[in-house]
Structure formats: C-alpha cells, structure tokens
Amino acid sequence: MRSLITMILLGCFAVMLCSEPTHVAGKDKDKAKDKEKDKDKKPAPLMPPVINPAIAKIDFTVTGLDGPGFAIAAGESGTIVVGCENGTLQAYKKEAVAAFRAGTAKPDVWKGHDGPVRVAVWTGGPTLVSAGADKKVNFWSLPDGKKAQTATVDFRVLAGAMSKDGKIFAVGGESESIQLFDVATGKPTAKLTDKMDWTLALAFSADGKQMLSGDYLGVVRLWDVGGKKIAELPAKPVPAPKTPPDPVSTTSVAFGPDGKTAFIGTADGPIQVVNLGDGKIARTLVGHTGPVTGMIFHPTGTLLATVSKDRTVKLWNPAAAPPLKSLDGHTAWIEGVAFIDENTKLATVSADQTIKIWDLAEPPKKK
Known part of the structure; x- marks a missing residue:
C-alpha cells in the first residue's frame, strides 16, 4: 500500500515537472513576440507645432541686404526672396536661411531691374514675379531663379498681387489702371480702369475671382477680375458731410478669412474691417501708429500679422482688438511680411537692411 501511494506521488511529481517547462516556454514565446512588435513600432510622431501669438519672439536676424528691403516673398519650399532698393532680388534657400545662425550662408542674387524692386510675389508655384520703379515686370522660374519672361507697363509700379493658384498677377502704381x-506666359490680359489715384495696395480673393485695390486717396475698390468694378469701400455716408475730411491713403488690403470682409490698412495706422455685402465698417483694429505697409493671414484664419512704418509687427485675432502681441526689433520701417517654415514663423523685411525671423510656435510635443 505504501509503495502504491509512493508510486502515485512520484507520478504526479513527474507530471508537474514535465508540464512546467511547457508553461514557461509559452511565456517566453509571448515575450519574444512582444519584443518583435516593439521593434516594428515607430517613434511617436511629433504633434504639429501650435501657433501661439503670446509666446512670439525674435528667432534670428539675417543681415547684409544690398540696401533697404522693399518686398518679401516665400513659398512652400522654404525659399525667401527679397526685393531691394538697388534693383536686385536676393534669394535665400531654406538651407541658407538656417545657416545664417552660423554666419556661413550667402544669398543668390538675381539681377533684372534698373530701379527699386517694389513687388515680389510668389504663391509657392513654379514662378515668382517682381516689379518696380523701372516699369518692368519680371517672371522668374523657381527654384533656379532664371528670368523666364519680361513684360513692361507704362507706369512706375507701387503694388502687386498674385492669385492663390499662381495663375494671375496684378500690378498697379502711378496710373489710373491696374494691369x-x-x-x-507673361502676357497681359485684362486691364482694370477707373477714375482713381495711384494704386498703393492690391489683393486677390481666395478663389481668384475678385480683387481689392487701394489708392492714394483712400478709396478701396472691389473688382471682378474680368474688369468690372463691383463697389467702392467703405460705402460713402449718406448724406455726405458738408466738409469732407482730408483723405487718408489706403496702404494695404486683404480679404478676410471668411471671404465676406475686407481688411483695409491705412496711412494713419488703424485697420478697418469692412463688410463686402453692404460696405459698412464692422470694426476697427487700432494699434499701429504709422502706415500699415503689409498684412497677411495665417492659413488657419485665426491670426493676422501686420507690419508698419512704425517699425513694429503686430499679431491680431482677426475678429477682435486690440493686438495680441507687438513685436519690436527693426530699426527702420518694415515693408514686407510672409509666413515661412510650415507657417510657424514670420519673416519681415525692413529699410534697416535686415530680414528678421520671428518664432510663433511652441516647441513640438510628442503624442
């Protein structure tokens, strides 16, 4: 009997010994599979940078422009092109802009104008257009910077704009017409004419079907790109005042993100927001103390950046006032502004012969 019990116990013990390695082996296999899965896992992607005007600050300064900078253009490739007073355009490829931190980069210099370059516009396509006081309109191929076409107009150019799709370019200046x-092709198409003073500002609607123009006497016109004037903004008061105030020049214009408003920068600083439907002023953004020389909306539509002869950059909530942030650093008036680096930074160009890069985003975060 004892021997029988002993045999049974020994048998059970043997079964336990045999079954244990199988269980452990199963666990080991699971661990091995988990390790293989971990190997296949990619690092967590970085969250898109978050635009935060409150933390906006100077990132770095690019020096050495050939004279005051009058215009700035930037495209998706990261290249920045600046139009200068001496008739040249200076092109800074993305790598060159970054290399300025180390002080080792030099721009490509494009020659093609015989006077100050007042306009340089580019919407990210294969062509950048420049124009200036020499009455020339130059079409440059990108990224090589070769001059593809040259056209001429019969007036000194003071303003220009390109449609978002890069198909239409408009130019105005010391003339009663906009070409x-x-x-x-570089060929002229429609001409917009009216009894107007010098054109100082131009902008296309998002769909490229309408345009805004602003002139020296402060009149803003809404156009159909086919050549028809739709309206003058803001609507004139009725009845007209007995003693009209001195006109205030319109120095910059832009369509609002909703496509239903016009943002009008003036020579005395305020920015009027006008409803396109009825021509009435909806609100006024007050902050600049000098002519508003440029304005641009962030693609999200939640941020408006403006520059001025008061030497400041101002960041706004387009739906409210006062400005969210004022950025100082230029020592002369600012002429141009553009978003760069996936719209996380601003580039501004000034008569102080510098380009300043402003950081608008918080550091990237992992998911």
Whole structure:
C-alpha cells in the first residue's frame, strides 16, 4: 500500500515537472513576440507645432541686404526672396536661411531691374514675379531663379498681387489702371480702369475671382477680375458731410478669412474691417501708429500679422482688438511680411537692411 501511494506521488511529481517547462516556454514565446512588435513600432510622431501669438519672439536676424528691403516673398519650399532698393532680388534657400545662425550662408542674387524692386510675389508655384520703379515686370522660374519672361507697363509700379493658384498677377502704381498678366506666359490680359489715384495696395480673393485695390486717396475698390468694378469701400455716408475730411491713403488690403470682409490698412495706422455685402465698417483694429505697409493671414484664419512704418509687427485675432502681441526689433520701417517654415514663423523685411525671423510656435510635443 505504501509503495502504491509512493508510486502515485512520484507520478504526479513527474507530471508537474514535465508540464512546467511547457508553461514557461509559452511565456517566453509571448515575450519574444512582444519584443518583435516593439521593434516594428515607430517613434511617436511629433504633434504639429501650435501657433501661439503670446509666446512670439525674435528667432534670428539675417543681415547684409544690398540696401533697404522693399518686398518679401516665400513659398512652400522654404525659399525667401527679397526685393531691394538697388534693383536686385536676393534669394535665400531654406538651407541658407538656417545657416545664417552660423554666419556661413550667402544669398543668390538675381539681377533684372534698373530701379527699386517694389513687388515680389510668389504663391509657392513654379514662378515668382517682381516689379518696380523701372516699369518692368519680371517672371522668374523657381527654384533656379532664371528670368523666364519680361513684360513692361507704362507706369512706375507701387503694388502687386498674385492669385492663390499662381495663375494671375496684378500690378498697379502711378496710373489710373491696374494691369493683369497670365503668369504662365507673361502676357497681359485684362486691364482694370477707373477714375482713381495711384494704386498703393492690391489683393486677390481666395478663389481668384475678385480683387481689392487701394489708392492714394483712400478709396478701396472691389473688382471682378474680368474688369468690372463691383463697389467702392467703405460705402460713402449718406448724406455726405458738408466738409469732407482730408483723405487718408489706403496702404494695404486683404480679404478676410471668411471671404465676406475686407481688411483695409491705412496711412494713419488703424485697420478697418469692412463688410463686402453692404460696405459698412464692422470694426476697427487700432494699434499701429504709422502706415500699415503689409498684412497677411495665417492659413488657419485665426491670426493676422501686420507690419508698419512704425517699425513694429503686430499679431491680431482677426475678429477682435486690440493686438495680441507687438513685436519690436527693426530699426527702420518694415515693408514686407510672409509666413515661412510650415507657417510657424514670420519673416519681415525692413529699410534697416535686415530680414528678421520671428518664432510663433511652441516647441513640438510628442503624442
């Protein structure tokens, strides 16, 4: 009997010994599979940078422009092109802009104008257009910077704009007309004419079907790109005042993100927001103390950046006032502004012969 019990116990013990390694082996296999899965896992992607005007600050300064900078353009490739007073355009490829931190980069210099370059516009396509006091309109191929076409107008150019799709370029200045060009061919198309003073500002609507123009006498016109004037903004008061105030020049214009408003920068600083439907002033953004020389909306539509002869950059909530942030650093008036680096930074160009890069985003975060 004892021997029988002993045999049974020994048998059970043997079964336990045999079954244990199988259980452990199963666990080891699971661990091995988990390790293989971990190997296949990619690092957590970085969250898109978050634009935060409250933390906006100077990132770095690019020096050495050939004279005051009058215009700035930037595209998706990261290249920045600046139009200068001496008739040249200076192109800074993305790598060159970054290398300025180390003081080792030099721009490519494009020559093609015989006077100050007042306009340099580019919407990220294969062509950049420049124009200036020499009455020339130059079409440059990118990224090589070769001059593809040259056209001429019969007036000194003071303003220009390109449609978002890069197909139409408009130019105005010391004339009663605005000339449109086909960007692909460099040929003139429609001409917008009216009894107007010098054109100081131009802008296209998002769909490229309408334009805004602002002139020296402060009149803003809404156009159909086919050549028809739709309205003058803001609507004139009725009845007209007995003693009209001195006109205040319109120095910059832009369509609002909703496509239903016009943002009008003036020579005395305030920015009027006008409803396109009825021509009435909806609100006024007060902050600049000098002519508003440029304005640009962030693609999200939640941020407006403006520059001025008061030497400041101002960041706004387009739906409210006062400005969210004022950025100082330029020592002369600012002429141009553009978003760069996936719209996380601002680039501004000034008569102080510098380009300043402003950081608008918080550091990237992992998911």
